[in-house]
Amino acid sequence: MTMIQALRSAMDVMMERDDNVIVYGEDVGYFGGVFRATEGLQAKYGTSRCFDAPISESGIVGTGIGMAAYGLRPVVEIQFADYVYPATDQIVSELARLRHRSAGDFTAPLTIRMPCGGGIYGGQTHSQSPEAFFTHVCGLRTVMPSNPYDAKGLLIASIESDDPVIFLEPKRLYNGPFDGQHDKPVVPWSKHAMGRVPEGYYTVPLTSAAIFRPGKAVTVLTYGTMVWVSECAARETGIDAEIIDLRSIWPLDLETIVNSVKKTGRCVVVHEATRTSGFGAELTALVQEHCFYQLEAPIERVTGWDTPYPHAQEWAYFPGPARVGAALQRAVEA
Incomplete structure (x- = not known):
């Protein structure tokens, strides 16, 4: 699988296993996401479990927090990591603190997927790498995979986590790794680069390098x-x-x-x-x-x-x- 296929497989596996898993964000429903990470999920699971959201990042994250507090496990997509800043207050002041401020009465199993980094000639507003902002916030987990196998296992583990997860996806790796200097695949392919991704359920621990x-x-x-x-x-x-x-x-x-x-x-x-x-x-x-x-x-x-x-x-x-x-x-x- 490519990383895109692996991420889609992770959401598919979890939506099939758990009716509480829902997927939404800008263009993720009918269109299947700007990078096609959610392609086919709405057709398979219906518009109540995979749907489009208004162009309001604070609204996407805010509703996700409420759904998570009520027992759902939302997986929301911020179309580009650069767009997350309007939702920063929701993430920092509400999402990250919910479990602690309620003394464990509420959890916040919300996964926020975000394509990050450059490599698609997207300019200043489509290419940022904001991971350091989130590592500073107590109560958040911050994840960034480098290959499809890890991407699927880490995303499944993130969806199952009772703590909120910022899941950052390097766009340059969506369809295979690059040599870092030119827009072409690394040669020869490493066994970790693509393929060799199990179809079914597995996890990669959120605490291990x-x-x-x-x-x-x-x-x-x-x-x-x-x-x-x-x-x-x-x-x-x-x-x-x-x-x-x-x-x-x-x-x-x-x-x-x-x-x-x-x-x-x-x-x-x-x-x-x-x-x-x-x-x-x-x-x-x-x-x-x-x-x-x-x-x-x-x-x-x-x-x-x-x-x-x-x-x-x-x-x-x-x-x-x-x-x-x-x-x-x-x-x-x-």
């Missing part, structure tokens, strides 16, 4: 599209990098991170979002706190620019194999 590529020379901490960019950089440089795919950005699998960095003694952090106050800063601080005496070189960060998203220079904005490879070289040669 994956060792995407074992190695001994340097640890790369990354997620989403940048997993594939980092893998390409490691191949091109020949550096024996261990790539950790966080998968669940928060809560974070700190044990896997610490074990890897203590083994390699070096660390490179890679993400597409802007550098300042990006999630890489938190990762850098945690590695410094837990692995200081094992570090043999400064921690490197490779990120997007500290600038509004540059439409005309989109592919220069992305951390590509050349920039990641240079950071790997600096780390191993320090």
Whole structure:
């Protein structure tokens, strides 16, 4: 399966298993979603369980909170992650706090799906990577898969979670991973890239990272599209990098991170979002706190620019194999 097919399969599996699972958002019903992630679900489950919502992100999330509090398990789609900001108050002030402010009397099993990142030439309002905003909010889980198998398993686990989940989907990976430098598939395909996704039910834990590529020379901490960019950089440089795919950005699998960095003694952090106050800063601080005496070189960060998203220079904005490879070289040669 491609990631789009895997995500659709996850929603299909859960809608069939649980009548409380409903799917809605802008254009997700009859049209099947702008990226076709929900194609066919309305025809199969009817307009009461898969339907279109008005163009009101605060309304989409607000109604989802109410439905979740009453026992449903809504899966709502924000058409692009850039559009989520009108719903920020609902997410931060209501959704994230509901379980805690009610002393557990209410839960908020709401999953918010959002295509994120660049790569489709969508410009400033269709290309943002806002994951760091949500990791700062206590009570939220924040997830970003890098491959179809994880995407399906993580989405099923998110729908089953009694805590709200921000589920970020890298658009560049919807139909297969890319080399990070050009709009073409990675060659050769990795067994993790597409295909090999079970048809039925399975979950991937919301609390575990994956060792995407074992190695001994340097640890790369990354997620989403940048997993594939980092893998390409490691191949091109020949550096024996261990790539950790966080998968669940928060809560974070700190044990896997610490074990890897203590083994390699070096660390490179890679993400597409802007550098300042990006999630890489938190990762850098945690590695410094837990692995200081094992570090043999400064921690490197490779990120997007500290600038509004540059439409005309989109592919220069992305951390590509050349920039990641240079950071790997600096780390191993320090």
